[in-house]
Amino acid sequence: MNLPNVLTLIRVALIPVLVLVWLTPFQYAGELAALVFVIAALTDWLDGWLARRLSQESAFGAFLDPVADKLMVAAALVLLVDAFDSVLVTLSAIVIIGREIVVSALREWMSEIGQRGHVAVSWLGKVKTATQMLAITVCLALPIEQTLMHPGLWILVVAALLTLWSMGSYLKAAWPHLLPVTEDSAVD
DSSP states (O other), rough: OHHHHHHHHHHHOOOOOOOHHHOOOSSTHHHHHHHHHHHHHHHHHHHHHHHHHTTTTOOHHHHHHHHHHHHHHHHHHHHHHHHHHHHHHHHHHHHHHHHHHHHHHHHHHHHHHHHHOGOOOOOHHHHHHHHHHHHHHHHHOOOOGGGGGGHHHHHHHHHHHEEEEEEEEHHHHHHHSSSSOOOTOOOO
């Protein structure tokens, strides 16, 4: 166990804290939930930076870090879907969570066939993640009134569009490896 892995475990432990704070009926629950989410998001950046800086990268950390991220984002999106009661929030959440499932499965499969490098994290994936984190934070922090005027809603829609673009990029990179090579399709 090292410091980056401890930070990742703290991020996982913050998920039920986020849910409980959000569901607590007090005036500043949204703002406090947003703060918990931001702290969790910062541990995501910090654990990766520390792992590289301190040369403490590990197989456990490589497994747990993306799982913690996906759990945190999925939990927050489920809370927002319930709170906003909006088709745009629901569709955005489905796109974001669905993409995470597809890309995780794709990475696992590509790893099994020795081609994991073709679906490594890209700059687009990093922009998508930052936009998701911003959207969720704004949605948690600001009161849910006049849904179509809520800035977090539109940032979430942009995040969903970036999510689709990112997924398409990963699928395009993996596509040549997804098709079976037959004698008829082989080119010499």
